[in-house]
Amino acid sequence: MPRTARSIVSQEIYHVLNRGNGRTTIFHQDADYVQFLHLLRRAKSDWPISLFGYCLMPNHFHLILRPDNSDAVGCFMHWLLTTHVRRHHQHLRTSGRVWQGRYKSFQIEGDAHLLMVMRYVERNPVRAGLATSAKRWRWSSHREHLGLAISSLVDPAPIELPRGWAEYVDQPLREGDLDRIRRSIRRQYPY
Numbered sequence: 584m585p586r587t588a589r590s591i592v593s594q595e596i597y598h599v600l601n602r603g604n605g606r607t608t609i610f611h612q613d614a615d616y617v618q619f620l621h622l623l624r625r626a627k628s629d630w631p632i633s634l635f636g637y638c639l640m641p642n643h644f645h646l647i648l649r650p651d652n653s654d655a656v657g658c659f660m661h662w663l664l665t666t667h668v669r670r671h672h673q674h675l676r677t678s679g680r681v682w683q684g685r686y687k688s689f690q691i692e693g694d695a696h697l698l699m700v701m702r703y704v705e706r707n708p709v710r711a712g713l714a715t716s717a718k719r720w721r722w723s724s725h726r727e728h729l730g731l732a733i734s735s736l737v738d739p740a741p742i743e744l745p746r747g748w749a750e751y752v753d754q755p756l757r758e759g760d761l762d763r764i765r766r767s768i769r770r771q772y773p774y
Contacts, residue, residue, distance in 0.1 A: 591650060591653045591654075591655075591656045591657065591688065592653060592690070593650055593651060593652045593653045593655075594649060594650075594651070595649065595650075595690055595691070596635065596647065596648070596649045596690070596691040596697060596741070597647070597648055597649070597650075597656065597688045597689060597690055597691060598645065598646075598647055598688070598689045598691060598700045598704070599645070599646040599647075599648060599656070599660065599686055599687065599688045599689075600643060600644060600645045600646070600686065600687050600768070601643060601644060601664065601682050601683065601684075601685075601686040601687065602642060602643035602682070602683045603642040603643060603681065603682065603683065604679075604680040604681060604682055604683045604684075605683070606642050606643075606683075607642060608641045608642050609641065609642055609643070609671070609681060609682075610639055610640075610641050610642075610722075611641075615671075615674075616639050616721070616722045618667075618670060619639060619644070619667060620639070620722070620736065622663055622666055622667055622670070623637070623646075623663060623736065624736055626659050626662050626663045626666075627659075627736070629659075629662070630650075630655045630658055630659040630662075631650065631651030631652060631655050632648050632649070632650055632651070632655050632656070632659050633648060633649040633651075633738040633741075634646065634647070634648050634724075634736060634737050634738055635647045635648065635649065635697075635701065635724075635737060635738060635740050635741065636700075636701045636704050636705060636723075636724040636728075636737060636740075637704070637723060637724045637736070637737070638704045638705060638707045638708065638720070638722065638723035638724070638725075639722040639723065640707055640708065640711065640713070640722075641713075645704040645707065647691070647697075647700060647701060647704060649741070656688065660686050664682060664686065667681070668681045668682070687768065689767055689768070694742045697740075697741070697742060698742065698744075698745070699756070699760055699764065700764065701740070701744075702751065702752050702756065703756060703761070703764050704723070704724075705717050705723050705724060705725040705728070705752045706752050706753065706755075706756070707723070708720035708722075708723065709752075709753060710755075716749070716753050717749065717752045717753055718731065718749055724736070724737045725749075725752060728740070728744060728748055729748065729749055
């Protein structure tokens with residue numbers, strides 16, 4: 584049975600993510616993160632996508648992006664993930680599935696939702712116990728938003744980030760907000 588086509592609307596913002604097959608580690612060393620970011624930069628230059636946030640974790644990634652046209656996300660993600668898989672297999676001398684399946688994408692529903700998702704994505708390494716502060720995690724857009732990165736991969740956010748963004752991100756989300764985001768991701772329905 585054919586897959587259902589994704590409903591992507593141009594100029595809308597999406598939270599996109601994928602996880603390693605069986606939750607296995609995808610990014611084993613710094614070079615793996617660097618290579619994925621290189622591929623992300625290249626994909627961004629080839630397709631009309633604005634990237635507002637990202638976070639690479641050992642076994643998954645999050646992107647916050649806005650396509651200029653409805654086909655851009657599918658082409659962008661297809662190229663990014665298949666190119667990454669080829670590099671991954673070549674580097675580790677493996678075969679088989681790397682990602683758990685198709686990427687997930689969720690439309691962002693307004694400015695407050697966008698801020699919450701950006702905070703959720705950039706706080707991910709703190710929540711997982713991989714960093715004591717979001718700004719200590721090198722593999723996310725957080726340092727770029729703070730002006731601490733040497734080069735920038737992200738585009739200017741379509742909304743103004745709150746003053747004290749670093750402290751704001753490091754504060755835990757309210758349990759209800761965290762539950763709504765997680766439920767949206769698990770069940771693939773709107774926030």
